[in-house]
Amino acid sequence: MKNSYIKNSLKLLAACAVLSSASSGFAATTWTPGAATACDFSSGSNKNCGTTANVTSGGVTVSALAYSTTGSGGSVASAALYDYGSNHLGVVTGAESPNSSPEHSMDNNVSTDLISLKFTSSVALTSITTGWAGAQTGQTADSDMSLLAYTGKAGYDIATYDIAGKTIAQLMAQGWTLVANINGGTGAATYTTDNTGSALNASGISSSWWIVSAFNSGYGGSQTNVDGGDDYVKLLSVAGDIKTTPPGNKVPEPGSLALMGAAFCAALATRRRKVSKSV
Numbered sequence: 001m002k003n004s005y006i007k008n009s010l011k012l013l014a015a016c017a018v019l020s021s022a023s024s025g026f027a028a029t030t031w032t033p034g035a036a037t038a039c040d041f042s043s044g045s046n047k048n049c050g051t052t053a054n055v056t057s058g059g060v061t062v063s064a065l066a067y068s069t070t071g072s073g074g075s076v077a078s079a080a081l082y083d084y085g086s087n088h089l090g091v092v093t094g095a096e097s098p099n100s101s102p103e104h105s106m107d108n109n110v111s112t113d114l115i116s117l118k119f120t121s122s123v124a125l126t127s128i129t130t131g132w133a134g135a136q137t138g139q140t141a142d143s144d145m146s147l148l149a150y151t152g153k154a155g156y157d158i159a160t161y162d163i164a165g166k167t168i169a170q171l172m173a174q175g176w177t178l179v180a181n182i183n184g185g186t187g188a189a190t191y192t193t194d195n196t197g198s199a200l201n202a203s204g205i206s207s208s209w210w211i212v213s214a215f216n217s218g219y220g221g222s223q224t225n226v227d228g229g230d231d232y233v234k235l236l237s238v239a240g241d242i243k244t245t246p247p248g249n250k251v252p253e254p255g256s257l258a259l260m261g262a263a264f265c266a267a268l269a270t271r272r273r274k275v276s277k278s279v
Helices: 002-020 168-173 254-278
Strands: 029-031 052-057 060-068 080-083 089-092 113-134 145-150 176-182 189-191 207-214 232-243
Touching (some): 060 089, 089 113, 207 232
Antiparallel strands (some): 113 232, 145 207
């Protein structure tokens, strides 16, 4: 009987380990919007090009659109989204040329450029990778950015809500949340922390709509280590965890499995202590 108890305990411990480590088996998904539908500068197609770049990864599609605060009163207006090959996405307004560096990037010189990322599922972004950073002649390259998520507000439907025509102040009052200001470097890099050194999305905010923007103090938040100079950057990719809420008796999320595992292990440990006293 004792041997049987030991064998059963070992099996239960193995199951416990699998459940507890469930979340570690789900790696972050990476999305790299490219030239499929954006203006493809590398092929010389500089006119009459699209303004959206779509890509699907992990079963979730993201649509990237370009905007800049070039509208009336500094409001957000549509811009052209250009793909520059290995450097990837830059934002070009009507007052800029796709051939003119560094303004052909996502920058905050005169106006603030931003890229809207709409996912077909809720995603908790955990990293941003840039493909290029630049500067005006005689200056040091810099690529500070701001990351925002749409967390919603009563009266605004994400299905019909449009950021065009809104100022930054209006966006922040209509359900947009600053997730991080990022202290960007002088070249291409992957960022997993904000400007203070904390995790990029420490609170684990999940949304189907994100904005990656050249840094703008109007978004608020801590501005430690984020200087006041102009920033010029091209977006290569973003990565994060896909969040799903299964209906009924469907398979739970990895986080739920981990919690189940922890509870199961605790119950097993309690049972083993009780049984060991009686054996």
